[in-house]
Amino acid sequence: MERVTLVALLLCLSAGALLVQAEDPYLFFDWKVTYGTIAPLGVPQQGILINGQFPGPRINCTSNNNIVVNVFNQLDEPLLLTWAGVQQRKNSWQDGTLGTMCPILPGQNYTYHFQVKDQIGSYFYYPTVGLQKAAGGMGPLNVHSRDLIPVPFDRPADEYNVLVGDWYTKGHKALKNMLDSGRSLGRPDGIQINGKSAKVGDNVEPLFTMEPGKTYRYRVCNVGLKTSINFRIQGHPLKLVEIEGSHTVQYDFDSLDVHVGQCLSVLVTADKEPKDYYFVASSRFIKVPLSSVGIIRYTNGKGPASPELPPSPPVGSAGIAWSMNQFRSFRWNLTASAARPNPQGSYHYGQINITRTIKLVNSESRVGGKLRYAINGVSHIDTPTPLKHAEYFGVADKLFQYNLVKDDGSAVNTPAPTIAPSVVNATFRNFVEIIFENHEKTIQTYNLDGYSFFAVAVEPGTWTPEKRKNYNLLDAISRHNVQVYPGSWAAIMTTLDNAGMWNLRSEMQHRAYLGQQLYFSVLSPARSLRDEYNLPDNQPLCGGIVEKLPLPAPYTA
Numbered sequence: 001m002e003r004v005t006l007v008a009l010l011l012c013l014s015a016g017a018l019l020v021q022a023e024d025p026y027l028f029f030d031w032k033v034t035y036g037t038i039a040p041l042g043v044p045q046q047g048i049l050i051n052g053q054f055p056g057p058r059i060n061c062t063s064n065n066n067i068v069v070n071v072f073n074q075l076d077e078p079l080l081l082t083w084a085g086v087q088q089r090k091n092s093w094q095d096g097t098l099g100t101m102c103p104i105l106p107g108q109n110y111t112y113h114f115q116v117k118d119q120i121g122s123y124f125y126y127p128t129v130g131l132q133k134a135a136g137g138m139g140p141l142n143v144h145s146r147d148l149i150p151v152p153f154d155r156p157a158d159e160y161n162v163l164v165g166d167w168y169t170k171g172h173k174a175l176k177n178m179l180d181s182g183r184s185l186g187r188p189d190g191i192q193i194n195g196k197s198a199k200v201g202d203n204v205e206p207l208f209t210m211e212p213g214k215t216y217r218y219r220v221c222n223v224g225l226k227t228s229i230n231f232r233i234q235g236h237p238l239k240l241v242e243i244e245g246s247h248t249v250q251y252d253f254d255s256l257d258v259h260v261g262q263c264l265s266v267l268v269t270a271d272k273e274p275k276d277y278y279f280v281a282s283s284r285f286i287k288v289p290l291s292s293v294g295i296i297r298y299t300n301g302k303g304p305a306s307p308e309l310p311p312s313p314p315v316g317s318a319g320i321a322w323s324m325n326q327f328r329s330f331r332w333n334l335t336a337s338a339a340r341p342n343p344q345g346s347y348h349y350g351q352i353n354i355t356r357t358i359k360l361v362n363s364e365s366r367v368g369g370k371l372r373y374a375i376n377g378v379s380h381i382d383t384p385t386p387l388k389h390a391e392y393f394g395v396a397d398k399l400f401q402y403n404l405v406k407d408d409g410s411a412v413n414t415p416a417p418t419i420a421p422s423v424v425n426a427t428f429r430n431f432v433e434i435i436f437e438n439h440e441k442t443i444q445t446y447n448l449d450g451y452s453f454f455a456v457a458v459e460p461g462t463w464t465p466e467k468r469k470n471y472n473l474l475d476a477i478s479r480h481n482v483q484v485y486p487g488s489w490a491a492i493m494t495t496l497d498n499a500g501m502w503n504l505r506s507e508m509q510h511r512a513y514l515g516q517q518l519y520f521s522v523l524s525p526a527r528s529l530r531d532e533y534n535l536p537d538n539q540p541l542c543g544g545i546v547e548k549l550p551l552p553a554p555y556t557a
């Protein structure tokens with residue numbers, strides 16, 4: 001059973017005068033991860049459950065809470081969960097990627113301990129090993145503002161998490177075998193909404209209910225493997241209020257695109273005729289469209305939802321232009337107070353000089369007949385010893401070579417990608433510009449762990465330095481995930497002020513698995529606990545390179 005305890009620790013220290021220091025509250029969770037039968041598309045299949053649930057339990061917390069999650073792996077394969085979007089200040093040790101920690105072996109458990117420091121917003125956690133994400137193991141993570149911090153909208157009557165995504169009925173092991181044998185995943189079989197799917201006219205239980213006159217917050221995340229989703233609610237405008245931790249300028253939308261790995265919040269007011277309405281989720285940018293509906297019921301409702309669904313946005317190149325315009329309309333509400341990750345500088349990010357520009361170009365190729373994906377011609381592979389551990393113990397050279405990826409986006413079209421661990425050495429506190437250029441025919445999304453970044457531009461064509469003139473240097477959304485449309489580029493900016501080994505990956509799970517990811521190594525020269533925590537005591541070592549080495553001298557205050 002899930003155990004949630006809230007403990008506020010008060011440390012009272014007396015040194016002549018009495019000094020009282022309140023530590024931030026702790027939330028404790030025990031999670032059992034098992035297989036179990038689920039049927040998101042109506043076809044029973046093996047799923048990955050957390051405490052018997054799919055989607056998994058919600059972590060509902062407040063800025064600065066300490067989150068302690070003891071994860072018991074009862075699968076028959078290694079497991080890691082990542083907390084994408086949680087910035088893990090000083091703490092890449094808990095990031096849940098194979099470059100930063102050893103996987104939790106079957107029958108073992110590991111206790112994650114992290115803090116949602118100075119942030120708010122809608123996120124979700126999910127498994128990172130292999131194709132486990134195709135089987136579940138994910139759930140919502142909501143971070144609320146602290147009580148005294150005003151939020152730029154009235155407290156909603158309730159909050160509903162919607163985890164929506166493409167879905168395959170094949171199962172994660174079959175999908176992984178397909179990739180391992182060189183084949184592609186093929187088309188998804190459908191779209192699931194919170195573990196269910198339905199079509200118009202199906203007699204199904206409502207997803208959510210709303211009381212007439214009240215306003216609800218829907219936190220919608222795309223938890224799928226590779227398909228962008230558009231969502232809409234019959235007859236109800238969606239008031240956008242938050243994207244991945246930034247309060248936005250509030251506009252009403254008829255429908256919103258949410259790309260793989262992204263989350264956003266909308267407010268919906270139940271002020272229409274009391275009956276059922278469809279929540280519609282449909283695929284974007286794929287040839288054979290997929291969709292699914294769920295029912296939203298007024299508590300005093302009389303009558304079924306109308307079979308007429310609100311229209312989908314345009315498809316093809318018009319659809320890309322539509323989606324790009326929607327992205328450009330997103331603005332950060334600069335006057336809304338909220339926890340800000342980098343209070344001292346990045347608020348005026350447009351005035352900071354760029355110290356480094358890194359252009360990253362994705363590519364697909366076949367190596368020995370097998371599919372690989374790469375960034376700047378380097379197709380990442382995970383190592384048995386986590387990259388972070390090797391670096392911490394001072395034996396990085398036994399495992400990987402820094403900077404195979406060049407900053408200028410070159411080496412993309414060498415005959416074949418270099419298949420190797422990909423680590424970019426970055427300078428602590430540099431303000432960097434990262435350009436993603438996508439020459440492929442499919443949309444990409446990228447996730448950066450450890451940071452939020454300003455998504456300053458998403459444009460068609462190829463990037464040149466002159467394009468900087470059109471960046472949004474005032475009120476771009478600060479977030480952790482950005483989409484790059486086919487034949488397009490995206491620009492992001494961030495201050496690399498969080499020391500650690502941080503994963504930048506395609507959020508398309510098959511692409512990340514087959515190499516489209518890298519790590520930024522950001523080390524503080526000070527070796528100080530002010531900048532980075534030490535290797536946690538409970539963290540196992542693995543892979544054969546570091547286990548017998550003496551523990552490095554710990555970082556000190």
Ligand SMILES: *[C@@H]1O[C@H](CO)[C@@H](O)[C@H](O)[C@H]1NC(C)=O
Nearest residue numbers: 060061062142143144145159
């Ligand atoms: C989630 O957390 C917020 C902030 O602490 C709280 O107001 C709300 O009641 C919580 N919701 C649930 C369902 O626990």
Ligand SMILES: *[C@@H]1O[C@H](CO)[C@@H](O)[C@H](O)[C@H]1NC(C)=O
Nearest residue numbers: 070109110111112538539540
């Ligand atoms: C595994 O769970 C036990 C029992 O709850 C706990 O005492 C132990 O610290 C956990 N191990 C790790 C590595 O977190």
Ligand SMILES: *[C@@H]1O[C@H](CO)[C@@H](O)[C@H](O)[C@H]1NC(C)=O
Nearest residue numbers: 151152248249250333335336
């Ligand atoms: C921005 O936030 C402020 C402060 O909470 C709020 O008063 C204002 O209405 C918001 N502006 C928009 C356009 O959403």
Ligand SMILES: *[C@@H]1O[C@H](CO)[C@@H](O)[C@H](O)[C@H]1NC(C)=O
Nearest residue numbers: 345350351352353354355431
């Ligand atoms: C940024 O660069 C410009 C031109 O090189 C220089 O004049 C200015 O002082 C720099 N600003 C900061 C804040 O370093």
Ligand SMILES: *[C@@H]1O[C@H](CO)[C@@H](O)[C@H](O)[C@H]1NC(C)=O
Nearest residue numbers: 402403425426427428523525
């Ligand atoms: C990484 O960059 C830092 C600072 O720029 C530099 O001091 C260090 O030598 C570099 N390390 C490697 C392995 O290139």
